[in-house]
Amino acid sequence: MSARRRVAITGIGLVTPAGLDAASTWARIKAAKSCAGPITIFDASGFSTRIAAEVKGFDSLPPIDDRKLLKYASRAHRFALAAADQAIADAGIRPTLQDATRWGCVVGAGMMTVAHPEIAAVQQAAAPEGELIPNNIMDEPVANDVMAFSRSLSTAGVSLLLRRFGIRGYASTVHTACASGGQAVGTAMRLIRRGLADRVLTGGFDSMISPVGLSGFCLLSAVSSDNDHPERASRPFDLTRNGFVLGEGAGFLVLEEWESAVKRGATIYAELAGDGNSLSSYRITDSHPSGDGPIQAMRRAIADAGATTSEIDYLNAHGTSTPMNDRSECAAVNAVFGERAKEVGVSSTKSVMGHLIAAAGAVEAGICAMAIRDGLMPPNANLQQLDPDCDVNIVRDVPREQRIGMALSNSLGFGGSNSCLAFRHPDETAALIAAGR
């Protein structure tokens, strides 16, 4: 039997609170400088949490050269289009009429799809006293605006991307809360392995920094309310951590079948080598304190990559900075790696850019690829007092220069879905291929 088709990461595009492209995001992350600040997108002064990590200066970027398409795009979709444009440009390849059916597209899309002014308009006309009067919907302008409907659809994002790049193969949208981005990228990798596609544009996009979006997390006390010290609020693994900081943005990758990427002389950041998924089947919001759930995801990703724990040098943790997540995740790291856990550098880049929810896993996949390229583990910001329950080898404050043979990225979602992706240094992959594996 022939060796399995391998998958190369050849393009990265990022629009995050840390920067409007991959290079600036990576620079800010390496500097361990938090992006959290007071919310400016809307008046959050009455909320228990009034801070977030916003994408700044996005409107000053030149918009994509397709004005018609932008009418169908929400804030999160515009992040997605910009990040995908960057990824495609970075890869230096795009679908042609000849190979468009061999390109796929898999995205992790956020759950909040209606902009607040549109919710408010419908409420004022159709629910003036709070109770919906269905007949009032018929004459309400927003409820008759086909563009608003288009933007609200769960497939709005994938539709824009398919059209913009002329992709005509396998297309899917996934949503497993905070695991969405990781599961989208993992699914994309599998399409190439299965031979269903040769190249896939994949990523995640989200923006929940809106009244209703923020409300959901405030009601659950999941977000940090350190309103007076936003830059310190996201502090994964710190004993005093008290919730995550909501971020927004998009991350996109171009994945290619390895041999064809090599043949065209593409610059390969890393091999996307393994995808591990599991369900915690415990509670909606938590995994078990033992790490049950994330443990299986990490083990599956490592096994799927044909690797062993001894090959893993770096873990980009889910590390949300909530009390439960970080404890459970560290328990999982120790269960998976045992004694070797001491030698695995761990950091949560959410300490800098906050939690991008459905985009997080895809953005962090891009971060892992750049970490491998540069032989540099990004730092975990804001760690002052390590929680003894988070007994892992954390890359504190400054980047750690160290060649990374393999890296993992965790994304653990509300609802109990856990995703772990495994990445391999391209030289290691080349050596494996040369050895006939």
Place this chain on the structure above:
Amino acid sequence: MKRIVITGAGAICGAGADPASIVQTLVQGQTSVGPITAWDAESWPCKVASEVPEYNGGKLLGDRKLLKLVRRSDVFGIYAGGQAIEQAGLPAALAALDENAAALYSDQTGCYVGSGGGAFEVNYDYFPLMAETGDSLQKFGQELSNMVNPMWLLRSLPNNVLCHVSIRHQLKGPNGCITNHTTSGMLSVIESAWALREGDAERVVAISHDAPIEPQTLQYLNRVGLISQGALRPFDAAHDGCVLGEGAASFVLETEASAAARGATVLAEYLGGGDASEGEGIFTIRSDGDGLSRAIEAALLDAGISAADVGMIVTHGNGTEQSDCSEAAALLRIFGSAMPPVTAFKWSYGHSFATSGLLDAVVGLEACRQQVVPGIATLQKLAEGCEGLNVSTQSRAPRSNIVLILCRGFAGTNAALLLRAVK
């Protein structure tokens, strides 16, 4: 490639609360489309839908406490998933294992869900707060915890069915929640089968669910011109749009070895699936059926069979001119004059979006197992562009025990599934 079998099936929709009842409704030529009861829609231009009758969430869930954490769509999904899981005998098998074996069993049992999400309904929960606080977002923030259910976000998660079914049945394997609008359900089956083929799981529960019958969705669909004024008439000269439906469907898929080890009754063999997109916009469909043709070809290739092997076809048949005619073009291109019996089901139970692909597959499989291709009762005269389709108003026999199911959605997405019925 590993053989994948189906050992459990479940469904609920306007036409029945299990697969056999739904097939009976179809064979009798009955529709479950009627006046909307979710609200008084008498003055609406489109006032019909197929609703699940006598909805009782607590009864369907068998757990009143859980009802506070989920929505109507989730209730359907948990219910249909439970049906399929029971039929497959998974709970009894799990209960018979010791602790270690049970842990392994759970780790090797996955779950893929196709979910509709529900863009507008979740926002309605904020209307009382917004009415109270008016234009002031400051007051909105201050009054939030007094007026909105603290569990709001958890109730609104698109991946709720995945979460609750996995907790209830201790599923801990590979998983996904696909929110790709109409093709979600069919993609959940395709992803499930791949998880089994690739050895990542031994058993997978595939579920799809949706409940789109609510005012804002209906109003939009009407504006886009997709909703019928009276009835969903697939491929008929009088077709004027689709009618909304709701519900859920489920399959338990497993490796042949897993089913044999349990002595499970095999309902079907999963042969293959395919997916292709057209990439021309959110509401645009190519008139030549290009994307659907490629999805069918991909499914045939995946299954390793030829078009001549197909015994019956369950079309997407959503009753819009654009979709019906391009679907006919794709079928004529691939099957030509040797077309097996073709049918459609949405005329009887409406279009339940994320549910529909898997619901059509569950019902199509049950029909094929009963050796019947239910007719399209609404058919009077074939529409221009649909001539040559091998359709009938009457029940017929399938040409073989292989059924092809088709599914199409917004964003020019298309999916196809091939199953071999086992009697």
